[in-house]
Amino acid sequence: MPENANKKLFEGESASRFFLDRALIYDLADVAMESAKRAGASYADIRIGETLSEYAQAKDARFEQFHQNTVRGFGVRVLLNGCWGFYGGQILDLQTLKEGVSAALGNAKAMQNIQRLPIVLETLPKHEAEWIMPMAQDPFAIDVNQKSDLLLSICTAARDHGADFCSASLSIAREERLFANSHGARILQTRTRLHPRFKATAIDVLLGRHAVRESLTPARGAGFEYVRESGIIEEAKRAGEESRAKLCARPVKTGNYDLVIDPTNLWLTIHETIGHSTELDRILGWEANFAGTSFIKPDMLDNLRMGSDLMTIVADRSQPGALSTIGYDDDGADAEASAFNIVEKGVLRNFQMALGQAHYIGLPRSNGCAYADSPIAFPIQRMPNISLAPNKEQCRLSDLIGDIDNGIYVVGAGSWSIDQQRDNFQFGGQLFYEIKNGQLGPLLRDCAYQGRTTNFWQALDGIGDVSTYHLDGTFTCGKAEPVQVAPVSHGSPLARFRNISVLNTGNDS
Numbered sequence: 126m127p128e129n130a131n132k133k134l135f136e137g138e139s140a141s142r143f144f145l146d147r148a149l150i151y152d153l154a155d156v157a158m159e160s161a162k163r164a165g166a167s168y169a170d171i172r173i174g175e176t177l178s179e180y181a182q183a184k185d186a187r188f189e190q191f192h193q194n195t196v197r198g199f200g201v202r203v204l205l206n207g208c209w210g211f212y213g214g215q216i217l218d219l220q221t222l223k224e225g226v227s228a229a230l231g232n233a234k235a236m237q238n239i240q241r242l243p244i245v246l247e248t249l250p251k252h253e254a255e256w257i258m259p260m261a262q263d264p265f266a267i268d269v270n271q272k273s274d275l276l277l278s279i280c281t282a283a284r285d286h287g288a289d290f291c292s293a294s295l296s297i298a299r300e301e302r303l304f305a306n307s308h309g310a311r312i313l314q315t316r317t318r319l320h321p322r323f324k325a326t327a328i329d330v331l332l333g334r335h336a337v338r339e340s341l342t343p344a345r346g347a348g349f350e351y352v353r354e355s356g357i358i359e360e361a362k363r364a365g366e367e368s369r370a371k372l373c374a375r376p377v378k379t380g381n382y383d384l385v386i387d388p389t390n391l392w393l394t395i396h397e398t399i400g401h402s403t404e405l406d407r408i409l410g411w412e413a414n415f416a417g418t419s420f421i422k423p424d425m426l427d428n429l430r431m432g433s434d435l436m437t438i439v440a441d442r443s444q445p446g447a448l449s450t451i452g453y454d455d456d457g458a459d460a461e462a463s464a465f466n467i468v469e470k471g472v473l474r475n476f477q478m479a480l481g482q483a484h485y486i487g488l489p490r491s492n493g494c495a496y497a498d499s500p501i502a503f504p505i506q507r508m509p510n511i512s513l514a515p516n517k518e519q520c521r522l523s524d525l526i527g528d529i530d531n532g533i534y535v536v537g538a539g540s541w542s543i544d545q546q547r548d549n550f551q552f553g554g555q556l557f558y559e560i561k562n563g564q565l566g567p568l569l570r571d572c573a574y575q576g577r578t579t580n581f582w583q584a585l586d587g588i589g590d591v592s593t594y595h596l597d598g599t600f601t602c603g604k605a606e607p608v609q610v611a612p613v614s615h616g617s618p619l620a621r622f623r624n625i626s627v628l629n630t631g632n633d634s
Contacts (some may be wrong), residue, residue, distance in 0.1 A: 207243025213501030256452025260348030417545030432582025
């Protein structure tokens, strides 16, 4: 038995943070790897750690919710005779760990009766490292009264400036994880993310109509300093005014328009049409939860024209503040493996892949796209940060709208819908401004744009420069069964699309 086996596993168990007992978890990882190898596994890995999450919510003048949740434990994965086996447990002691390894091996043996093709792994570098996300202020160390005051101030700001109702929330998550494998890798990482949000609602009682303006402040991989510096209270004031203005906006007329799409809206279109459609597990038909598989096939690599020459979609795990930024993925691949172009000048160049997938399409290696949303979950293919590259030449909003006779400027993500092949889609938004004769005009309402993925991206004919670039994303992208949620950021500059179909989503057009 390791000499540290009876030590307290987590030190500093307070409401704000937890710290892993490094000596103990390293010993537990060593025991698991040795047990798996002795039992005949050709490869094994383990994740030990915890995910601490917190949610706070206020509505109007009331602080209504505050709760924390901790998922703590281990997940061990083995490769036996070309089949994966997995076991996750929430009790961290030697006996449970050994039983977990045996259960994972038993699951791998059971898979041999149904798996048609063996899993083949590339050789991964043996990393021994620690990676800590930089932040100035631990959000879990902030007193709940300060969080309550912040959320109530957001609600007050919106209601004082035109909204009849406002709700505000703050979501926080902290991951601390040890990854180890049978090749000798030992990687300890910790990162924190948070998302302040609000929804301002204005009502016209006489007309029986309401309008909503949701926040544009994105989620970030950061400390509480981000919330303090985000300007979200000032945004709530604008949102109160804009929710009231939307009540008086003219309904859009159904038809085709030239669109200039703000990064605060385009990130979701990137996520749904490009991010999910280029996941190799969806392409191979392994994954169909949350809007199906993909219209893309393996033989389209390097052949499919996804968009215009202006379209380059970049994957990475290194953008500061991005939600998927981390030193190593949950297969132990370093961030450099996740730096690649998915689309280059309009042509499909790469799929997103996790360990054990590349050989199915004749490629030599995966590219750092694995994530498990808790230490007890099986790591699956998940997006790194995926972004549209900006224009290298100067190009601002005025340049993009200057030659538009009849168009719409779209701001903020809203409702969305996409078919089971990630092809036909429809996206709403928060704010829609008319563009007439090269000038921004008044607000429109009841707008949504629709299209097909490749046709839409081939209509891209203008991109803003780096000064128009903004990083947005989602705190909880769902996938798989059982469901796992993952954080991912998408950056984008302003972008112009020609002749796009726009619907009126209300009762009049």
